[in-house]
Amino acid sequence: MQRAALSGVCGPLRGGARSRPQVVSQQLLFHAGLPTFAGDKELLVKLRKKTGYSFVNCKKALEKFCGDSKQAEAWLHEQAQKEGWSKASKLQGRKTKEGLIGLLQEGNAAVMVEVNCETDFVARNVKFQQLVQQAATGTMFHYQDTKNQLTTYSKRFMKAAELSQLRTGPTGSLLSDQLALAIGKLGENMALKRAACVAVPANHFIGSYIHGVLPADNLSPANVALGKYGALVICQALEQSQKSSLADLGRRLGQHVVGMAPLSVGSLEDEPGGEAETKMLAQPFLLDPSITLGQYVQPQGVSVLDFVRFECGEDTELPETE
Structure with missing residues (x-):
């Protein structure tokens, strides 16, 4: 799930959540400073709409930077540019009429x-x-x-x-x-x-x-x-x-x-x-x-x-x- 991925990247969950087998409330499932699940979804939608990249890549970027949309966007552009240069060299010679x-x-x-x-x-x-x-x-x-x-x-x-x-x-x-x-x-x-x-x-x-x-x-x-x-x-x-x-x-x-x-x-x-x-x-x-x-x-x-x-x-x- 998205919450589990985010918590794994951003650090251990608070309140000893990893050692507790019982179900806890949604508020305890997040690292301090992270948005709620609804907020995560909203960030994902906004980042997808703004950049045009796939939901999978946008989700990966948000997880990597703990929900920081600015860093996530910069990273997406950087990765796309690297991939673009790679594709450009592979596609070189194909006609562009x-x-x-x-x-x-x-x-x-x-x-x-x-x-x-x-x-x-x-x-x-x-x-x-x-x-x-x-x-x-x-x-x-x-x-x-x-x-x-x-x-x-x-x-x-x-x-x-x-x-x-x-x-x-x-x-x-x-x-x-x-x-x-x-x-x-x-x-x-x-x-x-x-x-x-x-x-x-x-x-x-x-x-x-x-x-x-x-x-x-x-x-x-x-x-x-x-x-x-x-x-x-x-x-x-x-x-x-x-x-x-x-x-x-x-x-x-x-x-x-x-x-x-x-x-x-x-x-x-x-x-x-x-x-x-x-x-x-x-x-x-x-x-x-x-x-x-x-x-x-x-x-x-x-x-x-x-x-x-x-x-x-x-x-x-x-x-x-x-």
């Missing part, structure tokens, strides 16, 4: 990250989604100084090795450690694949769009959008416009980039192309194929400068940082 794109936008900066796993089932698990969120917030934190005093836009990329060494915040843990924890909990190979960070000066804005959006109800309020495709479009507002109208315009441009997968921006002087056209401004506008994207954008008083497009699981080399 599924996963999610995470997009986070704050003011004049935005980041996109890609985190991969083996199956779509795991991609829909809240713990995997939290890992994607941590990767996005960690990338934003790393590039926070880029957001200030810009004279032109900034676009940077990170590969897996650099991304894994980022921290989730000022006093947060490494993303590589969070990756190990997730592998330990979910039992699939995973990878922090890449990240992009964009920042713009005044009179510029960033259009953003995520396709195949998954609900983020179970995540902390960091406003990270999750999906299978993502786009950031860097624009310059040539005329004064309301932020709401620019946000709508930016979303449409992002939709176009996701749907039409251009390879370059091109120019307004480019001849209109067909479905196979790779220059963004010469492509048929996704939402109105009777005109080109350039013909749609020009009357809006906006100039498209650059873009970033991520597709989950695609084979691609990251471009050089600009």
Whole structure:
């Protein structure tokens, strides 16, 4: 029973309980300072809900630390991380073509990250989604100084090795450690694949769009959008416009980039192309194929400068940082 296990770890029972053959009251079955049976059960439920680990492991942790939930939680994370690294080495080489794109936008900066796993089932698990969120917030934190005093836009990329060494915040843990924890909990190979960070000066804005959006109800309020495709479009507002109208315009441009997968921006002087056209401004506008994207954008008083497009699981080399 749980009480017997707890008493065995925490020391001999009071009142000579070990030498007494007769039945004693519940109060005497516990070492001083330990909660009652109902309290033990409540601690177990809370620890299970908070950490996501199995009841067996949570019970073992509470027994090990005499009901101290903080020590128990720390020990569980430590054990999961060790197990995660072990699983990571065993699972290394298994393909990770599924996963999610995470997009986070704050003011004049935005980041996109890609985190991969083996199956779509795991991609829909809240713990995997939290890992994607941590990767996005960690990338934003790393590039926070880029957001200030810009004279032109900034676009940077990170590969897996650099991304894994980022921290989730000022006093947060490494993303590589969070990756190990997730592998330990979910039992699939995973990878922090890449990240992009964009920042713009005044009179510029960033259009953003995520396709195949998954609900983020179970995540902390960091406003990270999750999906299978993502786009950031860097624009310059040539005329004064309301932020709401620019946000709508930016979303449409992002939709176009996701749907039409251009390879370059091109120019307004480019001849209109067909479905196979790779220059963004010469492509048929996704939402109105009777005109080109350039013909749609020009009357809006906006100039498209650059873009970033991520597709989950695609084979691609990251471009050089600009």
